[in-house]
Amino acid sequence: MIYRQTGLFVTSYAKDMRMFPIPQDRWGIAFVLFVAYVIIPVFASEYWISTIFTVVLIYSLAAIGLNLLTGYCGQLSLGQAGFMAVGAYAAFNFAVRLPGLPVVVNFLLGGVCAALVGLLFGLPSLRIKGFYLAVATLAAQFTIEWVIVSFNWFAAGNMMGAIDTPRMVILGWHVESVTDKYLLTLSVVVVLAFAAKNLVRGEIGRSWMAIRDLDVAAEMIGIRLFPQKLLAFMVSAFYAGVAGALLAFCYLGSLEITSFELLVSFRILGMIIVGGLGTITGSFLGAAFIILLPILISNVAAQFASTQVTQFTANAEVMLFGALIIGFLILEPLGLARLWRSLKDKLRLWPFPY
Amino acid sequence: MNAENNGRGAEPLLQVENISLSFGGLKALDSVSLEVRKGEVLGIIGPNGAGKTSMLNVINGVYHPQEGRILFEGKDRTTMRPHEVAASGVARTFQNVGLFKAMTTLDNLLAGRNLFMKKNILLQAIYFGPAQREEIRQREKVEEIIDFLEIQNLRRLPVGALPYGLQKRVELGRALAQEPKLLLLDEPMAGMNMEEKQDMCRFIIDTNEQLGTTIALIEHDMAVVMDICDRIIVLDHGAKIAEGSPDEVRNNPEVIRAYLGDE
Amino acid sequence: MEEFWYWMEVFVSGTLQGVMYSLVALGFVLIYKSSGVFNFAQGSMCLFGALGFVILLEAEYNFWFALLLTVGMMIVLAIAVDWVVLRPLTARPPITLFMATVGLAFFLEGLAQLVWGTQPHGLDIGISDLPFEGLPISISRFELFAAGISLVMIGVLVVFFHKTRVGRALRAVADDHEAALSVGISLRMVWGVTWAIAGIVALVAGIMWGTRLGVQYSLSLIVLKALAVLILGGFNSISGAIIAGVIVGAFEKLLDVGISVATDYQFGGTESFSAYLLALVVLLFKPYGLFGDEIIERV
């Protein structure tokens, strides 16, 4: 209804291949960024900024990473939280052992370390596929957990990987308040989300999708499967690593290895299923949905407040999480992103159905 | 311009020498030799299970033969991997359409250009600058193919939703995007109606004549094969039983026996 | 000599535990063979069954009656899963079905704990965990019993598959879906039966593990270990699952103890991941597991 496409003709390929070809979409993105950068910091409460917005952004980043590997390249991974842990502990170590680096550099180095570990655990993809590979990524999850707990060098001598993240400084900016941390997170996520979008609409993204859709044919048009899969593992782990670092520095502050347990990997997998496999938008939608849902449930339950309720809601949440995954797979395999798209298409085609 | 025509049928582009291939105990190819000559359209025919697709798979590097060797442009490449084969200038289409179904026509064709693209993940993440220029360069090439195959209105459609005949055409487009020296077509006209077959014939002939691409194709429709092929090779039970011009093959008693006997 | 018996003890204990892994993996292989579904919820089914069983026992039901009831419950569960999850997802890619079973796993865990609570339950089926006396190594009665039950289960299944009509149908389906269809075997029926059998296997495994570890949430995680067993043995080989279970059990015990001893008990707990690494390394050389069928890709 609001879309008007008459007279939008392109006179060059550069314009034709824009990320958002329709002006209304460009305005939409600009509006979302405006809300995120201006409206939320000014008007939202600390609780919302910290526990909702920052967390959603961080998990969105992790979900984007998993989506690159699973949604775009078709390689199922159950170890995303493990790579987050690598990023978090690596960034922590860089911050503690090399003080003076801008904290963003720490995050990126955390991501790079995660990418290298991702490379290591991606190696089996040379020979194995599908579920076999998924199980291999479980190995990553458990091995990483074990290594961090067993070698307390990683936690600067603390047991169970317990760490407190140091103060953050970027070129004189002391990132201290909840809003500061939110803005830092937001900026990192925005940059990496656009980078991810650029990756998937270019040659690398096409190669990944080709491998996902039909690896035999992909190889026969000259795509080298193994390096491309490895690259997907690395990029995915990089995103997870940065997300892990953000989680540690910008949200938790002090944490243990349990912040990155297997359940977290499954939550991220749930996010991309619910949000939409193979879409960047879906990663955001899925993360927001999976994180907001329990809050919503407990708020509703709080209306009928009683002590047993918390336990009830905790279990109901797990059930609902499972049911949602099944429900989305059955009813809308392409997730919230698809619903969002259909809504947009409806508006674009209005009043026609097609 | 007509160099490929002058040279047609003379120089071998691909030589397959005494290839044998078996799966477990099953012999798919039994000491088969053939050559594809520069500039020609070669037809490979034979009853079901004659080993035609296996032959393409061997040429393609999907399977490696247990015996024999393959020369492409005079160089041995028997043990090449499929992506190396592609890089050396061989493209193919599949019997049951090997497209990337969730991707658009444009992306499928662009994917076919991957061999020509410089990959640099950082530049691509930034997009603006070299990566964009590269994308545009490849897009220009792909647009020529879209124009060539008259699939302008399919650009933005996911190929999985296209009718079968058009999928086959897009798949040919993806193969052409590789700018192959040798194009292998596995039943390019299977499952098509008359009109689609005619179109496909025209595109195959145009590809051969205008782009100078050497073509080897498998096809069941005899009329089509006789029509567009310069030379025909007949396989039966994994062995070559005849070879020659369409006329020679048509009248070859062994071929007739193989076909009738199979019924 | 003492040292030898010590290692022998570790080995035997690991092996016996491995047989219990096999039991979990077995339910998994059954489903994978017949329907191609990689059922991540197998562990949750163990928890679900064991929890149901223990609650009935605690309510002072007769042991056998409780068992019968829970078996019935597992069959109902199998049918429900078939209707609600599998049917709507027919003809979807395997990876989708796998993810659906991940969802199912969460759903079952949530459901079980919602209905029966989250506190751990001890389960006593009357077999003590004391070692036999008079042997050079200590072997737990319970471990031996559990291994025995597992082997009996496996034996029963083998007989079922080879001697009964339904079992033969199941095998036919596992070998070739289309051929099975063409001779008039109903895939739906077969899948329902398989899921029911897998549910019963899960129940038995859940009772065994529940006796060992207590019936609690972490029970659903033994499926993860079973996954390592699976990829080691190959998804579609029953004997593979059994042998791989034994290998994994023995390996992780030996490695754990080995590392602990070697590092003077500085490092331990390698059991949490060693099985996966083992599986991973094996996969690099045998991509379809030790006993899995190689899939020849046709193009």
Added chain:
Amino acid sequence: MESNILQNGNVTFPVLMLENARRYGEKKIAYREKDLGIWQSYSWQVSLEQSRDLANGLASLGFKRGDKMVVVGDNRPQLYWGMMAAQCLGGVPVPLYQDSIEREMEYVVKHADARFALVEDQEQADKLLNIKENCKDLEYIIYGDPRGLRNYDQPYLFSYEKVQEMGRKFAQENPNYFQEEIDKGSEEDLAIICYTSGTTGQPKGVMLTHRNFIETSTKFSDYEGLNANDSVIAYLPMAWVGDFFLSYGLALTSGITVSCPEGSATVLSNIREIGPTYFFAPPRIWENLLTSVMIRMEDASWIKRKLFHYFMGLASRMQRGGYSSSLLKALDAAMYQLGRIVVYGPLKDSMGLSKIRIAITAGEAIGPEIFAFFRSLGINLKQLYGSTEASVFVSQQTNDDIRDDTCGPPMPWVDLKISEDGEVLFKSPGVFKGYYKNEQATKDTLIDGWVHTGDAGFIDPDGHLKIIDRIQDVSTLTTGTMFAPKYIENKLKFSPFIKEAVTVGMDRPYVTAMINIDLDAVGNWSERRNLNHTSYTDLAQKPEIYDLIGEEVRRVNQNLAEDEQLKGAQINKFLILHKELDPDDEEITRTRKVRRGFIGEKYADLINAMYSDKSHVEVKAQVTFEDGRKSTINADLQIRSME
């Protein structure tokens, strides 16, 4: 300074081209063409260079003043530049219908004595190559798109680029030749010969001069206020005078931008991309647009359908006006604003018509519902009556006085009168010079400066021209009632389900009709009723379809019954034809006008059957199945009686 060129008299299209290139240079776009996925833009400067190089190339091939060059293909800038190149050298372009078959082309090429041919691509080149032997004047064939032509080695076949290359060489040796030839041009020179696809007999070549077109185009631009910011889409057949006016004349006189679609399959989406401000279309196109809207609305959810019908009703209520209370009027006006967001705006946008300032329907009568629909959306759709002989314009509705059944008052520069026997006559600066090599026809048509259109019509009390039919087709039934076949056919064709109709009645006791259904609309209709069909023939003979069409015929009859003069000429029987009328079979012209005489002979059996008491009739028919197979079958056509 600027207006000098245009004021010193003697303005030709080449002069305008030079002027536009000087005035707009690289700054304004003359032509756009969707090619290789994007809109390639060509400035006036580029257009000039393109035409100049080609003109020089033609000169080097020996193109002389007065030479004819046939031009054939889809609308392409290259072809427009080719026409310009010919005109620069004092030659005359002769555009042909791109879907003409060889025989039709051969006639025109021969009749026009064309020495040169400029064709779009291999398809057209093949046709000309095949007829070249019979056309001894035809010396050179130039093609635009080299695809498929690389292996052609005829010495008289050149690519567009090759000719331009020769032109650049030629220009080095004769640097002034191009300008000198333009200077030699006179406004009274022929600018184009348009062959009208006569409904009777062979096509006639209408000779139009530079002055004819430049004067009408200039006057029309002033009249409608068109300027260099306007844009049009060039999609009408180049051989139709309307396209020459729109995509060539207007471009040169007013500097509007002309956009050429990617191909015939993408015209509709291309229109949307460009969003033209001035749109010129025959009723068939408007019908197609409406049909596509209706088909899609049918599939929409009920709430959208309700909204759509409510707002369309509201709009037509407001069109009609005549409110009894000002409150109701204000209420409707307020709702109309909402409708702009909810229905009118999106609809116009989906058709690519939201930037339209002026829309014209011409060439045939348009159905009142169709007309009202587009007017309701707020599109300034106007009816035009024109002819090739008038350089398009005779009369057109004005912005503030729109009726659905008239063609408006004469254009300000046109004199119009009705002869005693009811024929429409006109006189204007656009009046043609004569029919090429056809003195007799010229003498019959152009008498004392008045063009005899052959159309029967009258001027209503408000000064609006109303057309009834071709004067030669108006006849009487044996009962003495007046019978105007096209008038009835048009009413039938206003139904979305009826694509073509031929009515018979001259010297017969009653009126009968042969009908072509619209395969898209009827196909869609039957799909929702689970009626399967294998072919047009199969679908056409289903009783349900007969019922559907019968209902439409009944509606037309009711309408006729309201007219005192025509109520005796209601349709008595009809049948649905087993095949679609096809220009390739000479049943209709390329502009889709019915060739009455030919059809009368070809389908004599069917017609006679309808005047007997038979309830069906056998016919041998070739059918084409959806998979492309053809076969001949004996179709059994039902005859439906309307009593």
